[in-house]
Amino acid sequence: MQVTDLYVSAPGKAILHGEHAVVHGKVALAVSLNLRTYLRLKADTFGQVCINLPNIDTFLSWDLSQLKQLVTYFHGKRDEVQCLDAELVRRLREFIGVSNGSLDTCSMATLSFLYLYLSLFGSGELPSLTLTVWSELPTGAGLGSSAAYSVCLAAALLCASGAIPPPLKEWEHTARWCQEELELINSWAFQGEMIIHGNPSGVDNAVGTWGGMLRFLAGKIIPLSRVPLLRILLTNTKVPRSTKVLVAGVKDKINKFPSIMVPVLDSVDAISCTCEKVLSEMTCEPITGEHYNILEELIDINQHHLNVMGVGHPALDRLCQVTLAKGLHSKLTGAGGGGCGITLLRPETDSLMAQSTVQELKDCGFDCWETSIGGPGVQQHSAISVKEEILEILNYY
């Protein structure tokens, strides 16, 4: 089977409110970032499948004959995805020699690639291809790197399998898929997330697929089209952590102390809803200091709740203290336990104040930068629309 070469990209995300609570059926508000993961899929004739994942130092290849043995039992349909095929996951774990509890970066990325590849091609002829992924996102830091990776894999492999068409016309630089096709990409990306996360809510892959700002509740995705322009500082504490472990830890706490933890989750839900209401007011009436005061208080309350859930970290406390000394409010974003935090800048925060805050956070050993939010969701690119330095990496392999 011959596949067509293509480039795709998907954005990372920041969760404004609702991380962890969203896994338990509460509202989350999330927004796409201007940092993206890029994927190049290249057709080959060597009878092999190769993946190059330079961000995580992973370069692997398999003969098609090896992979064919894994799909002898396979009867799956690529347009019907509900839950993970446990037998395929078991075979793949055995094939790459990884145990059920493994959190190894390389194994998780490999497992989710092979799972999607075999699920989408397993009922027909397996194509020979090389897939290279490069991301501007820090890996495992709370900015949805796993979801951006899974969304890129799903879009590229669905296209290569013929389940969805490549949307790019000859004269275009970038193009997006239609709603129905995006839903299919999102549902396959969710499978990839299930392999990496264990029990994802689906909010991260939804942002990677649709981009912009979303309200997410129990799998229901509502794009928020009218949102004010927010200035946000992103800080990466560089403390490594695993989303899978943190999500499992919160679940254990809820099971152990339901009467204590359920009200915390309800309160986070109310924070997301209040934040959504304030953001909407800010688009239809003059923005006042009081709007910002409320947004800041919501950030503080939620950060305390996240500490109660057990997903804080001394480095995140430090972020909150340093920014509060400058009159700015921060909370962790994503799974916490280290990783990244967001700081809301007020309209009157001048660039000198922003710069000195960034410098103080860098002096703590953190990475810190002002970010723009609301980038487009998954898209196909022509080669010339991919930034030169990224194209160079993707074409190197």
Ligand SMILES: Nc1ncnc2c1ncn2[C@@H]1O[C@H](COP(=O)(O)OP(=O)(O)OP(=O)(O)O)[C@@H](O)[C@H]1O
């Ligand atoms: N650029 C990449 N190349 C290959 N694998 C990646 C890449 N980015 C992420 N991954 C996979 O995703 C895993 C990290 O996912 P994890 O969910 O723990 O962090 P995150 O998605 O960055 O944070 P969060 O889920 O809190 O937003 C890595 O271990 C790796 O398997």
Ligand SMILES: C[C@@](O)(CCO)CC(=O)[O-]
């Ligand atoms: C911690 C969590 O709520 C967000 C991770 O970005 C997990 C999830 O929603 O899948």
Ligand SMILES: [Mg+2]
């Ligand atoms: Mg993730």
